[in-house]
Amino acid sequence: MGIVKISEQLHDEVRKTSSVMERSINSQAEFWLKIGRLAEQNPTLSYEQIIEREMRSGQVISVRLIGE
Structure with a gap:
């Protein structure tokens, strides 16, 4: 496991989003990192x-929900 330095503003966004998504702060950051990497690899x-x-x-x- 490593340490990633991020801005206070981004950390605050990760913290708020993790609360809404019911994930830990680390899990939320890891999710965003993974999705971002996949998006770059599959534009x-x-x-x-x-x-x-x-x-x-x-x-x-x-x-799928009805109507989608």
């Missing part, structure tokens, strides 16, 4: 497509 995919691909790779069945 033609939308956020939703990236999440769907990750769910499939983890063998998670995603359920």
Whole structure:
């Protein structure tokens, strides 16, 4: 495990978002890092497509809401 230095402003955003998403601050930051890396590696995919691909790779069945 390493240490990543980030601005106080970004840390504050991670803290607030982690509370809403019910993740630890570290888990929220790791999620953003992972999604950002995947977005850079796959610039033609939308956020939703990236999440769907990750769910499939983890063998998670995603359920679509009615109307989507």
